[in-house]
Amino acid sequence: MSGRATRFARIGVVVxxxxxxxxxxxxxxxxxxxxxxxxxxxRTILADFTGGSGTRMAALGAAELAVGMWLASGRKPAGAALxxxxxxxxxxxxxxxxLRRPTPRACGCLAGLLDGAxxxxxxxxxxxxxxxxxxxxxxxxxxxxxxxxxxxxxARRGAPAISPPTPVAT
Numbered sequence: 001m002s003g004r005a006t007r008f009a010r011i012g013v014v015v016x017x018x019x020x021x022x023x024x025x026x027x028x029x030x031x032x033x034x035x036x037x038x039x040x041x042x043r044t045i046l047a048d049f050t051g052g053s054g055t056r057m058a059a060l061g062a063a064e065l066a067v068g069m070w071l072a073s074g075r076k077p078a079g080a081a082l083x084x085x086x087x088x089x090x091x092x093x094x095x096x097x098x099l100r101r102p103t104p105r106a107c108g109c110l111a112g113l114l115d116g117a118x119x120x121x122x123x124x125x126x127x128x129x130x131x132x133x134x135x136x137x138x139x140x141x142x143x144x145x146x147x148x149x150x151x152x153x154x155a156r157r158g159a160p161a162i163s164p165p166t167p168v169a170t
Contacts, residue, residue, distance in 0.1 A: 014074075020139050027068075028062065077150050104129055107129060
């Protein structure tokens with residue numbers, strides 16, 4: 001890769017990392033704010049996922065916030081990307097299960113930020129859930145890209161892709 005292409009790749013990695021981190025930080029902060037205001041709204045996926053507990057909602061929000069801050073920091077980005085991928089995959093699974101229900105519930109993902117603005121009709125709720133799946137899917141793909149870009153970087157520096165076998169004393 002030429003110097004210019006390498007520079008653009010680095011910029012792209014930083015932009016993707018910050019975008020995914022922003023999504024996690026906003027969602028985590030919203031859950032913390034929602035927990036501070038009280039328990040999660042009833043009839044949402046978040047309320048069932050947390051058992052209606054504000055403490056559990058705060059713990060989930062703190063976990064999202066922590067992973068988002070970790071991604072934003074740029075420290076050990078491959079590990080942060082893997083944890084982010086696991087979180088987004090879990091979210092997609094929960095949303096996909098909800099979409100298969102005859103009467104799906106609203107997500108509640110942005111807990112306290114969208115008071116009164118959450119979807120109420122079944123068609124609106126399905127649209128909101130589909131958008132959330134797409135958003136989480138895109139973020140998961142971004143996390144995979146970040147992980148593989150970090151792996152390529154270490155291989156370019158001369159690190160072996162697979163560590164050599166350790167000699168065994170007999």
